[in-house]
Amino acid sequence: MRIEFPDGFLWGTATAAHQVEGNNWNNDWWMWEHDPTSPCVEPSGDTVDHYHRYADDIALLAGLGFTTYRFSIEWSRIEPENGEFSKAALEHYRRMCGACLDNGITPIVTFHHFTTPRWVCHEGGWEEPDTAARFGRYVERATAALGDLMGWACTFNEPNVVATMGYLAGVFPPGRRDVALRRAVNDIIVDAHHRAVDAIRSGPGDAPVGLTLAMTDWQPVDGGEERVGRIRRNYEDVYLEAARHDDFIGVQTYSRSRVNADTVLGPEDGVEVTQMGYEFWPEALEATVRRAWEVTDGVPILVTESGIGTDDDARRIEYITRALRGVGNCLDDGIDVRGYTCWSAMDNFEWALGYAPTFGIIAVDRETQVRTPKPSAHWLGAIAQGNALETDTI
Numbered sequence: 001m002r003i004e005f006p007d008g009f010l011w012g013t014a015t016a017a018h019q020v021e022g023n024n025w026n027n028d029w030w031m032w033e034h035d036p037t038s039p040c041v042e043p044s045g046d047t048v049d050h051y052h053r054y055a056d057d058i059a060l061l062a063g064l065g066f067t068t069y070r071f072s073i074e075w076s077r078i079e080p081e082n083g084e085f086s087k088a089a090l091e092h093y094r095r096m097c098g099a100c101l102d103n104g105i106t107p108i109v110t111f112h113h114f115t116t117p118r119w120v121c122h123e124g125g126w127e128e129p130d131t132a133a134r135f136g137r138y139v140e141r142a143t144a145a146l147g148d149l150m151g152w153a154c155t156f157n158e159p160n161v162v163a164t165m166g167y168l169a170g171v172f173p174p175g176r177r178d179v180a181l182r183r184a185v186n187d188i189i190v191d192a193h194h195r196a197v198d199a200i201r202s203g204p205g206d207a208p209v210g211l212t213l214a215m216t217d218w219q220p221v222d223g224g225e226e227r228v229g230r231i232r233r234n235y236e237d238v239y240l241e242a243a244r245h246d247d248f249i250g251v252q253t254y255s256r257s258r259v260n261a262d263t264v265l266g267p268e269d270g271v272e273v274t275q276m277g278y279e280f281w282p283e284a285l286e287a288t289v290r291r292a293w294e295v296t297d298g299v300p301i302l303v304t305e306s307g308i309g310t311d312d313d314a315r316r317i318e319y320i321t322r323a324l325r326g327v328g329n330c331l332d333d334g335i336d337v338r339g340y341t342c343w344s345a346m347d348n349f350e351w352a353l354g355y356a357p358t359f360g361i362i363a364v365d366r367e368t369q370v371r372t373p374k375p376s377a378h379w380l381g382a383i384a385q386g387n388a389l390e391t392d393t394i
Helices: 028-033 050-064 087-102 118-122 130-146 159-167 179-201 225-242 284-295 313-332 375-386
Strands: 002-004 010-014 068-072 106-110 152-157 209-220 248-259 301-305 337-343 362-365 370-373 388-390
Touching: 002 313, 010 106, 010 301, 010 375, 028 118, 050 087, 050 370, 050 375, 068 152, 068 337, 087 106, 087 130, 130 179, 152 159, 152 179, 152 248, 152 301, 159 179, 159 209, 159 225, 179 209, 179 225, 209 225, 209 284, 209 301, 225 248, 225 284, 248 284, 284 301, 284 313, 313 337, 313 375, 313 388, 375 388
Parallel strands: 010 068, 010 337, 068 106, 106 152, 152 209, 209 248, 248 301, 301 337
Antiparallel strands: 002 388, 362 370
């Protein structure tokens, strides 16, 4: 069978500044990596030195056949101290956008991908309401420098993860565990998102703007419906509802989670798991795209992350194939899906888990920084060029 995607459908890969640039020492994650009480297994260090090698990396992605590249800009480089903006950093990210356009790639710019400047943290971080205005100011300045070159704009990457993992679970910075605080942080980030949307829409440029959300296919079992509803309310729906007037919602999905009346269950016996401990469940993407479409009242959808941590590239191809079948099903039902972005472009720093999980379609030798595309990179690039997926079954 053949799945054909709409004209103009975006095909891309993604990275995040802290995971690939190297030596982003001026943010909360660098501090967290070097805190012996944190769960981080190793620091990010030079990572894959994308800050200096971006031109070659973008050319490589274009040569593989991709039409878009989603990357983040680093707030702590652009505004290293309160009110002090770096022209050099803004020019660097402007050159990145230009390199994308020169290679026929649409740049998707993310303004916040997990990392927050140290000075913001010292002034209260995301539990301080004034942080929303500070974020809006940063986005306004960055948009003034980059807006005419941006293809799409994401205000936040997975703000629900920032709030939940940092302020409820305590495993992301600042390591807090407070139910009420997590709710307050959600509200502050929603305020920051709205301010950022206004700043980006003010121009220059006319990039579609939205946020990206970590979504899970929450599956209730043994009376878990009420608990699923509570989880969704504070983890997903507060942001889906905030996105109802955006130009798109970015959906980022990796697996399902089964929930009973008491708890979130672990992987089901007999189901394959990935390096992250997730179930191998690519069908989760279809479920979350449908739910995002429903809760946002029909805001267009961009799949901004989808992929798998594995050292078996054949399993990566199987995973993406099945995820794309789900996207095809959504398109057949009239859901407005604008593109598919694979996480990630390169093997990189996976936050608290360090360099062990390998999500990349391009391998990187971090001793030599040599890039080697995996079979999945050539396979997915060919799909991008043909704008269609040939599949044995559907």
